[in-house]
Amino acid sequence: MIHMLHTMKQIKRMFNNCDGLLIVAGTEMSSESGLTNVDSLYSIFEFLQEPISSWKYICHNFDLYRNTEPHHGFKILQHLGNQFEQGCFVVTSNFDGQFQKAGFDAEKIYEVNGNFNWSQCSIPCSSELVPTPIFDYQNDVDYIPKCHICGAVLRPNTQLHIDNAWNSKLFDSQKSKFKNWTNQCKNILCIEIGADASNSSLRIISEQFFKNLIRINPKDFKHSHPNVISLPLKAKFGIDLIQYAIQEFE
Template sequence: MSNLMHSSVLKQCAELIASADAVIIGAGAGLTAAAGINYTDTKVFANIFPGWVKKGFTMQYQLMGYPYWTQVEQWGYYTVHLDYVYYQQKSNALYQQLRNLVGEKDYFVMTSNVDEMFHKNGFDRANIYSPQGSYGKIQCTQPCSNQVWDIQPFFDNMQKALDPETQVLNNKAAVPRCPNCGGTMFVNVRIDGSFIEEPYEGEYQRMMSWLETNRDKKIVILEMGAGYNTPTVIRMPMENLTTMLPNSTLIRVNMDHAEVPEQIAHKSISIEGDIKSFIKELS
């Protein structure tokens, strides 16, 4: 409908949300960036990862899926990364505003983000589906079973062995080893086919039954920051829900790709702009 973050469009969004019975939030990587955790931010990287700057890197994004490192290097990096993006991030203004915006309405959140920021900011775990995994869990790399573990004790061991200068582990014994087979481990996030998704199947089932219960209600689908990197994870499911749910309206907020397919254009609002300003304007 409109590509501008015009006041009349904002007013329309505010009215839609206010009059809705329920809200579905679809969150992509753009929301993490809007909340202040930007994997391409070179300033933050220089500040938090000085040891990795010395090795020639300039942003976290370069080390996502990076294959050319030893185990002590990889887990040294991940110790700092997890500490910064997972353990240190708690209350966040943008997520708090979003939580207030939803208020007492029924809601369900589907997010591609693995940082658990929704849960940390007052959204109920029972109403969140995170199909890409969680930084709070760790799995066997192969994997040898469908088991996953709480990452905390592994993280604590690594932190004790972290060399603050090089940001590499100074002790091989601190490298996480699978309690079952002794093999290598990785954070329980979807990077390839070895991802263990069992922990999230219950979340998926809860979302399905939530949709079943609420399908005829007046629903606002608020999708934020889900572009074309992995459109099948959030963007396309939100489009499908817009088609399926008879009384739904999609609000798509995206910096570069706010467009919607022709078939759902009549029940969609495109906001091409910054998520942070959008939420702030509405709250």
């Protein structure tokens, strides 16, 4: 009980001493809305070998992404971010667009694995990105979306395994905006949510802000630095706890 009170007060101090909120979100942030990523299913070679079945599976998941409402934790984080002078920025390995759907500013989101809402030429013949096509994959059984420039198969603008053909145009732009935002902030509070130890692309980023880092993870929550607050909780419970600490403790 005493330890929990100390943790609550420490969270409130971090909140009061920072001018920007960085949200670093892994798969658990979306899985608590009922979603999973599909990045482990395909390499670019497998995708091109089976484009019809690949697109059927992609469309099935895309339907889930579009029809799933973000859980209440998204709104809490958005409300907290609005209280900072520099607002908040989101870095996520999820490509389901849930933060945009929850109302976060798309100009302040850095998706390190890309975004399912955009597609690209599989070659690619250009740096052009197009909205991911929506079609009746259950009835149009032989349909394959193709690049309007060269006729090659379209693919989602997400990083696949062993991917030497990913169009990083959107990624590069988001990364640049993230860097500019961090330079504007004097002191950043980082809330890392559901980024497992194996997710090095996220942890490398969050651990740069170890002086004001809150890690929410039911399994991989440990950190060697004494300043880091580790909450061995699932995403929604951890976010609720942070909100309670900020509202109730001085």
